[in-house]
Amino acid sequence: xxxxxxxxxxxxxxxxxxxxxxxxxxxxxxxxxxxxxxxxxxxxxxxxxxxxxxxxxxxxxxxxxxxxxxxxxxxxxxxxxx
Amino acid sequence: xxxxxxxxxxxxxxxxxxxxxxxxxxxxxxxxxxxxxxxxxxxxxxxxxxxxxxxxxxxxxxxxxxxxxxxxxxxxxxxxxx
Numbered sequence: 001x002x003x004x005x006x007x008x009x010x011x012x013x014x015x016x017x018x019x020x021x022x023x024x025x026x027x028x029x030x031x032x033x034x035x036x037x038x039x040x041x042x043x044x045x046x047x048x049x050x051x052x053x054x055x056x057x058x059x060x061x062x063x064x065x066x067x068x069x070x071x072x073x074x075x076x077x078x079x080x081x082x
Numbered sequence: 083x084x085x086x087x088x089x090x091x092x093x094x095x096x097x098x099x100x101x102x103x104x105x106x107x108x109x110x111x112x113x114x115x116x117x118x119x120x121x122x123x124x125x126x127x128x129x130x131x132x133x134x135x136x137x138x139x140x141x142x143x144x145x146x147x148x149x150x151x152x153x154x155x156x157x158x159x160x161x162x163x164x
Contacts, residue, residue, distance in 0.1 A: 027120035038109040052134055 001037070002067075007075025010068050013060065022079040033080035040073035083119070084149075089157025092150050095142065104161040115162035122155035 022033025046052035047061035104115025128134035129143035
């Protein structure tokens with residue numbers, strides 16, 4: 001499983017849209033706080049491979065390593081249990 | 083905007099995986115409670131058109147009307163502010 005602290009550092013690049021607290025800053029960006037880890041990993045990997053497409057996320061996800069994906073999923077999952 | 087009460091009725095068919103309270107029952111199914119309405123509408127419409135694919139959701143979304151999509155998004159958005 002991912003490293004929450006490393007995920008928090010990496011999440012700086014996600015925060016403008018998804019919030020550093022995982023609460024959306026834009027209506028088209030989903031809340032991520034407390035999301036299931038498995039779903040978050042799949043979403044990021046689908047954007048990385050192109051299986052899922054979104055103008056912003058397809059670009060952002062391409063910069064992520066497997067470890068980044070695991071860490072980001074662990075971090076956002078850890079936040080604010082709904 | 084959608085009708086929350088009609089959305090709750092329609093959400094009976096979503097509840098096995100996403101919970102009637104919007105909290106995931108399966109690791110691969112995302113939590114929906116309090117999710118932004120615009121994101122939920124886009125997700126359902128992307129599954130309807132085939133822009134986004136998922137074995138379960140592609141099948142479920144095909145049964146939904148435009149009103150169902152609006153109502154479900156309003157309902158799950160209304161739940162459990164994170």
